[in-house]
Amino acid sequence: MSSFALPTRRLLAATLTGGALALTVVACGSSSSMPAMPGMDSTSAVPSMSATGTATPMPLMSGMGAMSTGDGLAATSNGYTLTSTTTTLPAGKASGYRFTITGPDGKPVTGFTVDQTKKLHFYAIRSDLTGFQHVHPTMASDGTWTAPLAALTAGTWRLFATFTPDTGAGKGTNYVLSRTVTVPGMPMDTALPAASTSTTVDGYTVTLTGDLMAGMAHPLTVTVTRGGKPVTDLQPYLDTYAHLTAFHAEDSAFAHLHPTTAVTSDHGGPTLAFHAELAKPGSWRLFLQFQTAGQLHTTAITVHVS
Template sequence: MPGMSGALGLPDVPANARGLSAERDGYRLDPKDTDLPAGRAVGYPFTVTGPDGAPVTDFAVHQTKKLHFYAIRSDLTGFQHLHPAMAADGTWTADLAALTPGDWRLYTSFVPDTGPRKGSELVLSRTVTVPGAAAALPLPAPVGSTTVDGYTVTLRSEPMAGAHRLTATVTRDGGPVTDLQPYLDSYAHLSAFHEGDQALAHLHPTDTVDGDHGGPTLTFQALLGEAGNWRLFLQFQTAGQLHTAELTLNVT
């Protein structure tokens, strides 16, 4: 990082396996509302319809939650990672923070606990347009480190066969941070969005969780199936506070 070169043997991952489709293997993301307002918090109700045409209500716990919800604007700004609640009829409601005008992609990640895809993760998404004058922001250039809430996150990437080993090191005031707390049953959560098509990759570090003693180094195995820029959002927790570090990674 910031750039990588050489033939990496990047896999050809179909669109419906990269979170870019509203339907996959008979499962479909069905929103209750198609319009979202700008400038204020709003609930986004939706269901996941199964192959039998009925709302799915039986979900396995995956990374401590039954469903993960992501929102990102087309310029890869405004990242939100939420964990909605589900009503008895299968309706989920994601409580979104205020959205700026523009085109947004909304993702759901879940594991059915019954049916033909039982035990397999699925990622579905739809796009919505938030009304108003939209000004696209340029993607920040790839850099090796960033600072958030006083913590510095340094990211290194090592290409592997069809994948990458990402190593994040967390420091504060020049010293190593060793008090990371478990977040979603690991010491960090990494969401990556591809510039252009907004393909999603999300993963946790391979490090073993042992109480509030995570860090300073976290290792991820990342399947990034497309060349180009990826916007990375690394979430980690200390003293009960969640921090989100943002970096751009270039894959060639």
């Protein structure tokens, strides 16, 4: 498993089962209202792993924040390392995962650029792509972060940290690093749901439409409805109306991009635009997060990229 800094943008094409979908994968949000559905388990922990390999970082893109491509499957990239002594986390109860981000000089990094209102975003995903959690850790003055994780189920988990240093050699570069942890017990894996173009959560229907072509980036449109009627009361959440995060079915590779729909008022929807960049063929599990009436909704949908 190799960690990576975000390399120079790679535009990839994808033909999606159940309809061509242009995907913009975004990171963000904690899953406070996770529905009970296959592939969506609110518990999250992640197995520990060492880094192997590096990647070339990608600079910030004007107008779109710190965008990233690559798979994030390593703990070290371009001299930056996600460091932790934790290799196991308890099952069935909330826990805190402590870690630091060290720079090329081996010292903890304490200066980060704010991205979508946070200095660092943290994700946990189980190896079968259930148990998704997106949380925002707190950092102590010495650079030690603590990520608050909800109860975890037995199995192997991968933990991702996304951040942009505001000083040093990596200034302005968005990094995605990860480690794994093990949660003891008898793992009960869930089969990946079939690919689809729509899903529901808390009474809302989310539909994906778009078009992807090989070697090119295309827009993805996400439409949110309820009871067959357009939803227009999406509230800003972490400086956007919705967030998409994707994980590859075979290796849990991470994809995270910002939406292209700007926040212009307290109410958004029903359609939201994204920009697609999925680097690998195969099945991906997308996690969409949006907020209405102060409640965060999180749903998941599988797409197939050829």
